[in-house]
Amino acid sequence: MATEHNQDAQDLQQEQVEQDTTQTQAETEQADVSVESLQEQIAQLEGDLKLEKARTANAVYEAQKSVERIQRESEKHKEAVLEKFAKELLDSVDNLERAIAAAGEEKTPLSEGVELTLKSLLTTLEKFGIVAVDTANGFNADLHQAVGIDPTAKANEIGNVLQKGYSLNGRLLRPAMVMVGA
Numbered sequence: 139m140a141t142e143h144n145q146d147a148q149d150l151q152q153e154q155v156e157q158d159t160t161q162t163q164a165e166t167e168q169a170d171v172s173v174e175s176l177q178e179q180i181a182q183l184e185g186d187l188k189l190e191k192a193r194t195a196n197a198v199y200e201a202q203k204s205v206e207r208i209q210r211e212s213e214k215h216k217e218a219v220l221e222k223f224a225k226e227l228l229d230s231v232d233n234l235e236r237a238i239a240a241a242g243e244e245k246t247p248l249s250e251g252v253e254l255t256l257k258s259l260l261t262t263l264e265k266f267g268i269v270a271v272d273t274a275n276g277f278n279a280d281l282h283q284a285v286g287i288d289p290t291a292k293a294n295e296i297g298n299v300l301q302k303g304y305s306l307n308g309r310l311l312r313p314a315m316v317m318v319g320a
Contacts, residue, residue, distance in 0.1 A: 217307075220266065220306065221306055221309075221311060224263065224266070224268050224304070224306055224311055225311060225312065227259070227263065227268075228304055228311070228312060230259065231256065231259060231260065231263070231302075232301065232302075234252055234255060234256040234259065235256065235302075237249075237252045238252055238253055238256065263304075266306075267306055267307040267308075268304055268305070268306050268311065269304065269305055270302050270303070270304055271302065271303030271304060271305055271310070271313070271314045273296050273299050273302075273303075273314050273316060274296075276294055276295055276296065277294050277295065277296055277316065277318050280310070281303060281305075281310060281313060281314060282296065282303065282313055282314045282315075282316045282318075283303075283313040283314065283315050283316070284316060284317070284318045285300060285315050285316070285317065286317045286318075287317065287318060287319070287320045288317035288318060288319055289319075289320070290319070291317070291318065291319025292319045293319050293320060294318070294319065295318070295319045296316045296317070296318060296319075297316075297317045297318065297319050298316065298317040299314055299315070299316050299317075300315040300316065300317065301314065301315040302314055303315075
C-alpha cells in the first residue's frame, strides 16, 4: 500500500508539474500576445497622435487666417465709415466758408466766431488725415473736376475754385470743382 500511496503521490506531483508547465506556457503565450498587442496599440496611438497634431495645427492656422481676415475687414469698414462721416462734415466746412465769404471784409464778433469754428473743424479733420486738395499747381484730372472755362486763366491752369476738394489719407474724398483756362 505504501508503494501505491507513493505512486499516487508521484502521479499527483507529475500532474501538478504538467499543469504548472501548461500554465507557464499559457502565461508565456499571453505575455507574447500582450506585448505584440501592446506594440500594435502603441503604433496605433502614435498614428492617432500625429493625425490629431496635424488637425490641431490646421485648426490653429485657420483661426489665425480668420483673425487676420476679420482685422482686414474691420479696417476696411472703419475706413468706409470715416470716409462717409468726413464727406458729411465737408458740407459744414463749405457752409462755414460761405458764411465767411458772405460777411466780406467786415470783422464782427460773429464772423470771427465763424472763422474760429472753421479753423477748429479743419484742424480736427487734419488730425484724421483729411486735407484740402492742392489747386495751386495746375489742373489735375485725378484731383479736380472741371465744371467750366475761365477765360482769364492760362491753358491747363485753374482759374477759379468753386468748391474745395479733400482727400483722406491720400485717397480722394471729393474732387475740387474748378474753372479751367482754355
